[in-house]
Amino acid sequence: MSTAAIETSSLSKTYRATRAVVDLFLRVEPGQVFGYLGPNGAGKTTTIRMLLGLQRPSTGRAAVLGLDAQVDSVEIHRRIGYLPGELALYPRLCGRQHIDLFARARGVRDRSFALQLCERFAVVLDRPARELSKGNRQKLGLVAAFMHRPELLILDEPTSGLDPLMQDEFERLVRETVADGRTVFLSSHELDEVQRLADRVAIIRSGRLVASDTVERLRRNTPLRVEARFRRPVDPTSFAKLAGVSVTARDGDGITLQVAGPLAPVLTEIASHDPLDVLSRHADLDELFLELYRDPPPEATHAD
Amino acid sequence: MPTEIIRLDLSLRRNSLLGYTLGMAVYTLVIVALYPAFEHSNSLDKLIEDDSTISALFGVTGPISTSGGWLNGNLYANFLPLLMLLLTIGYGAAALAGQDEDGTLCLIATLPRRRATIVLEKAAAMALQAAVLAAAVAACVVVGRWFDLTTTLGSVVSISATTLLLGVDFGLATMAIGASTGSRSLALGTGTALAVSSYLLASLASVVSWLHPVRYASPFYWSVANNQVIDGARLGDYAVLTAIALAGLYATVTAFQRLDIH
Numbered sequence: 001m002s003t004a005a006i007e008t009s010s011l012s013k014t015y016r017a018t019r020a021v022v023d024l025f026l027r028v029e030p031g032q033v034f035g036y037l038g039p040n041g042a043g044k045t046t047t048i049r050m051l052l053g054l055q056r057p058s059t060g061r062a063a064v065l066g067l068d069a070q071v072d073s074v075e076i077h078r079r080i081g082y083l084p085g086e087l088a089l090y091p092r093l094c095g096r097q098h099i100d101l102f103a104r105a106r107g108v109r110d111r112s113f114a115l116q117l118c119e120r121f122a123v124v125l126d127r128p129a130r131e132l133s134k135g136n137r138q139k140l141g142l143v144a145a146f147m148h149r150p151e152l153l154i155l156d157e158p159t160s161g162l163d164p165l166m167q168d169e170f171e172r173l174v175r176e177t178v179a180d181g182r183t184v185f186l187s188s189h190e191l192d193e194v195q196r197l198a199d200r201v202a203i204i205r206s207g208r209l210v211a212s213d214t215v216e217r218l219r220r221n222t223p224l225r226v227e228a229r230f231r232r233p234v235d236p237t238s239f240a241k242l243a244g245v246s247v248t249a250r251d252g253d254g255i256t257l258q259v260a261g262p263l264a265p266v267l268t269e270i271a272s273h274d275p276l277d278v279l280s281r282h283a284d285l286d287e288l289f290l291e292l293y294r295d296p297p298p299e300a301t302h303a304d
Numbered sequence: 305m306p307t308e309i310i311r312l313d314l315s316l317r318r319n320s321l322l323g324y325t326l327g328m329a330v331y332t333l334v335i336v337a338l339y340p341a342f343e344h345s346n347s348l349d350k351l352i353e354d355d356s357t358i359s360a361l362f363g364v365t366g367p368i369s370t371s372g373g374w375l376n377g378n379l380y381a382n383f384l385p386l387l388m389l390l391l392t393i394g395y396g397a398a399a400l401a402g403q404d405e406d407g408t409l410c411l412i413a414t415l416p417r418r419r420a421t422i423v424l425e426k427a428a429a430m431a432l433q434a435a436v437l438a439a440a441v442a443a444c445v446v447v448g449r450w451f452d453l454t455t456t457l458g459s460v461v462s463i464s465a466t467t468l469l470l471g472v473d474f475g476l477a478t479m480a481i482g483a484s485t486g487s488r489s490l491a492l493g494t495g496t497a498l499a500v501s502s503y504l505l506a507s508l509a510s511v512v513s514w515l516h517p518v519r520y521a522s523p524f525y526w527s528v529a530n531n532q533v534i535d536g537a538r539l540g541d542y543a544v545l546t547a548i549a550l551a552g553l554y555a556t557v558t559a560f561q562r563l564d565i566h
């Protein structure tokens with residue numbers, strides 16, 4: 001088995017009485033885009049800070065590029081690019097000074113790729129950071145994260161504040177990065193963004209991992225949504241009593257069911273009511289995410 | 305030694321350093337230029353002699369009409385340490401805890417640098433700022449030779465060095481508190497309180513008998529409050545001030561290794 005780009009085992013972080021991350025097991029394979037999803041305050045940023053060695057885990061351990069996140073943080077920092085979720089820049093320094101600072105500090109002599117990125121993202125280089133919009137600051141942060149061509153990129157809410165054109169440019173850059181054999185760990189609360197880019201996703205809620213799989217398999221495992229229309233209104237209780245079936249909507253002569261169990265008894269029941277039309281499909285991934293986001297597990301607390 | 309963080313912090317503090325330095329240089333030039341007017345003023349010495357407690361509060365001991373006394377009473381015993389401490393304590397609170405609160409500390413903490421190296425760079429940036437201020441004031445005092453001041457160059461250099469070390473001592477203590485708590489305001493408040501109590505201890509020790517034996521506990525005693533401007537600093541002064549700085553540096557590194565950065 002190859003060395004994982006990121007691997008955590010039983011990773012937890014507690015702030016006083018708050019359990020921000022609880023017993024987290026993650027494995028991110030090299031060369032893929034890994035989406036780390038969760039609502040605000042789920043523990044995504046805390047996880048990232050532990051991966052970067054910025055914060056010490058309460059228990060458990062994290063390894064990045066095969067190195068211990070706490071012990072080998074200098075070597076890890078040399079080989080990664082990081083975009084913080086709440087990016088703060090030095091207000092008086094302009095874009096060019098920020099790029100120069102990070103290039104010098106990382107020993108980047110050839111700045112042609114950095115300049116190319118600045119051009120692609122139309123980065124404003126000559127104005128102080130305090131005068132830049134959120135989107136323009138974010139673009140500067142993206143250039144700083146990608147400019148030294150790191151093996152692993154850890155990006156926390158990377159498209160926050162970007163306009164749709166720049167979001168497209170960002171997605172192209174991520175695809176190029178992965179095509180180059182490098183890894184992207186993408187934390188977000190935006191399902192669409194992650195869905196478009198990620199090979200695998202993990203969903204965290206209230207500090208606990210609630211799902212981890214490929215996007216396709218998650219989609220396949222969502223419950224079926226069955227919509228049926230009949231010649232005359234039907235009694236929904238005959239459907240509700242079937243195993244794994246719940247009635248999610250009823251509208252005149254139509255009914256919508258969520259089916260988590262076998263489909264055959266549902267079709268038999270529909271057939272007995274003289275149907276006009278039947279449509280069956282997997283529920284949207286959004287619905288699964290919303291459901292996972294919604295129900296807090298016991299003992300759950302917060303925080304990013 | 306990497307220097308990026310030194311360059312960055314000096315560039316971020318450029319305006320305030322310039323302000324402190326220019327302000328202090330102008331003040332020093334005025335004090336130096338005024339000396340001939342007070343050079344033969346025995347009444348001023350008499351005033352100090354009559355109310356030594358009030359004089360001691362301002363760090364003034366002994367006659368003020370001599371060159372050394374004039375510089376001590378108007379510059380080295382009070383105003384220069386005050387400005388020096390404003391500079392270093394302010395930077396000490398901002399350098400780690402303040403930048404963590406601003407969210408910029410993670411930008412440098414995720415560079416390929418050991419945390420100890422980050423602290424060393426920040427301590428060097430602090431010492432450089434203190435050196436600029438001390439050197440500017442020393443240069444203005446040297447100009448005083450044209451205004452009848454007879455203080456030797458050696459005394460000026462040595463008191464400048466001990467004042468610099470005094471600033472670095474309290475700056476590092478403040479930085480250590482910031483690294484332990486992650487709070488800029490707590491670091492600033494505690495660092496300032498330490499400096500003020502230390503100043504009062506050293507300056508009042510000459511007139512309050514029960515304070516006299518504990519004056520050694522104050523870094524001010526080893527820096528400016530033991531006649532250094534007249535006699536020059538002794539080896540022991542440098543040794544104590546350097547030892548305090550090293551202890552502060554060690555405490556900062558240890559605390560910063562444990563700090564959860566945001």
